[in-house]
Amino acid sequence: MSVTAAGLRDRLQNGELRGLLVAPIVLFDLLVFVVPFGYLLRISLTERTQRGAFVEGSWSLEAFQYVLSTPTLIDSFLFTLWFAAGVTALSLGISLLYAYAIWRAAGGLRVALLGGVLVSMLTAIVVKLFAVQQLFAPNGVINQGVLATGVIQEPLALINSAAGAVIGQLYIVVPYSVLAIYSVLSSVDESLLDAARDLGAGRLRAVVEVIIPHTIPGLIVAGVISFTWSVGSFAAPLLAGSSAERTTGIAISDLLQQNFDWAAAAAMGLLVATTVFVALAVTYGLLSYTGGGTDG
Amino acid sequence: MGNTDRALRWLFRAGYGTVFLLLVAPVVVVTATSLSATTAVTFPPTDLSFRWYTTLFTRRVWMQAVQNSLLTAGGTAVFSTGLGVAGALGARHLSDRSQIAVSGLVLVPLLVPGVVLGVSLLIFFSRFGLQQRLSTIVLAHALWATPLTFSVMRATFSRFDWQLQEAAMDLGASRLRAFREVVVPNTVSGLVAAAAIAFVVSLQEFIMALFLSGRETRTIPVESWFALRGSLSPLVSVASTLLVGAVVLTLIIAATAIGLERVADDT
């Protein structure tokens, strides 16, 4: 025995093995993340069955075939991509405007605007969706307000519709998106805006020419957050959308808990995870590309 | 020219003003509706009363949910902070490549949608009959909380002057004693912040909890979810208000411990 207990204790005391302190966290992520994910992959490769969740010990591509040949599942996947893309676009627009407003504001206004983002971040998703149901309902304050202006005659279908699903999802992603953009923007020197104006650029042009190129890293991070979270969206379309807004997340949940078809649910889950990782890989490529462009 | 400029400025103000109002509206709505005097959930409420607050404390399911939430959030805070502290201490002594590998592994779960994590954990834990337990929910929440505690603690330790520990050892303290006497007191604010953030993550999370909880192990968000999908009563507003209050309180503790700027920087 080359390693005695006493020798090990000595080495621990001398701090030689301090790197081993990462063992618990690594072990945790392996056991609770990597292994379950591997198991998910394994289940997606079993035979589907009417009796029980899956056929123990079998190997089959049936689940993937089923997922890729069932129109409702394909539709739900395509809808999810569209939904995520739309939410991402809206989220970027809103967040850029708001982050820019925080950046330009001074003193109390800045604190208030930042406070608004923090308040929203600290409100649980369920709470926000509950409030969306109240606020955007046909008889809610927002519809009542717009009706009072006389612009519309009938209340708008702002919940239990595609619009509702998008509004709900925006509530989830916008606060994080704003902070991602603001954190980049806050490092930009405000005199750049003065310089552009001084050289003859109008207000809007100065922002487009000088400020937006700077916020690209922030916009990319905000885009990633908005897109990946929306691809996995579940709560917003279920609570604020109608039955037509059936995202992959909802489909997986139904396969798992109503159809008891675990193999198909696992296959669908892997499809979502793959989409997310592809989106991340593309973004990483973009980031290193633009990073090389501005720094090199 | 002056006119378009002015119009643009007003449009900009109206734009961010609207976003601001929409961002803070949910908190206003739940707080207002929780004070409803009637059984209807209406905003703005017509009469105010605290009756639903007292009612909540007599409902067994809600009290169970409050207890479950506190246990889960507390468990997640302790567990992820422990992992985060040990991991951050260990990572300092690894090569650059190993550090990147460890951080990568720790951070990835944060990018995986909750539905996918929930499904994968439900399928995995069912195999061992461990689903529907609070400890399982703690493990799930720790997947999202640990990356945050890990980064907060790494930032905290990177700011700490490790010569202090060497000085303590030079003065005769053992490595462990030096850690306890010098390192811990000087990094305790980071520790509090990490724990608070983990607590908040767990308190708010509900998709994984939805998949992994049973009738007896529902947290407040999960119970609210079922209430929202069923019949609406101001009890949901009360539970939501309490949830928001608990989150804000926890973060105030964290913020006073390390300063708000750093909470934003480290996470």
Added chain:
Amino acid sequence: MAILEVDSITNSFGSVTAVDDVSLSVEAGELFCLLGPSGCGKSTTLRTIAGFEQPDSGQIRIDGTDVTPTEPNRRDCSMVFQDWALFPNKTVRENVAFGLRMNDVATAQRRQRVDETLSLVEMTDHAEKPPAALSGGQKQRVALARSLAFEPEILLLDEPLSNLDRKLREAMQLEIKSIQRETGMTMVYVTHDQDEAFTLADRIGIINEGHIAQQGPPATVYTDPTNQFVESFLGTTNFITCEVTATTAVEPATPEATDGGTAEIELTTPFGEPLSVPAVDRLSPGDTVTASIRPERVSVVTASSEPPASWLFTATGTVEQRLHRGSRIRYELAVGETTLVTERRIDERLGVDIGDSVAVGCQPEAITYFDAAGRRIR
């Protein structure tokens, strides 16, 4: 005629008045320096000229046209910022072309103009680099070129050299001066560094607490200050606190002191020798008058030799300190109840040691007097 006229502008931020009734006018082709300590309002004045700040009252005129309500992008002036504010996402060429592009200059013409300007500041070789790849001095040149490129009427420079080290700063001062001569550009230059102001300026405006304390050619401002702030701000000096003893006319101390015959007021000094100032109404017995003698104009001879008759006064003092400061030597002399400081170049050193007794005085034109409010008495 004056190309830029600043007509009594006042600028407040909340309760703080940063610029208080400032007026100045700058001739075409002139380099005008605004000099003052930090926080005196000189940068705010410049930003108001550029259009980034709106004055509470007063008017800015360029070429006789009132531009006070005009947006910065429509004003025919351009600013070189203290931290240069180069657009980091654009190359040097794109930075320099920016103003031309915003002013809708045609592509071919733009290209030519950018090349000309880059060669003027000797940055042609770096045209395709991003600003991050440049040294401080090079960034400075690009910032200058960016503003020069679209040929504004007036160039505004806000402490453009303060981020450079001393050697580079001095080299760039000469370069800016030569570019200004070459292009005939009108420049308003803000600085807190008096050496820089004296090197560059055709005329100087000294600002203190939002007011213009004095303006004029550098030599006049230095030798003939109108108030105590200007005297103290421009280099070190000896301030001697005196007291008015009598306001009745007395005999001049020396024939050269005044034009002869005018009434004089007598002062007691901390070193015993009386001084006198021209009689002005605002002085009465007991008032404080501050006399100022620049260190290089304090005259000293060893106690054994006879002091020149042309001296305004002759006092006895003791050498207290002798400090070698590179090319100069600084002496501190205890004279009566005060200490006078004098400086000599190393080749003009005084043959004295610490503790030696000396005679101290000055020529009549070496001394200036200020009343308690800081106004010059003449």
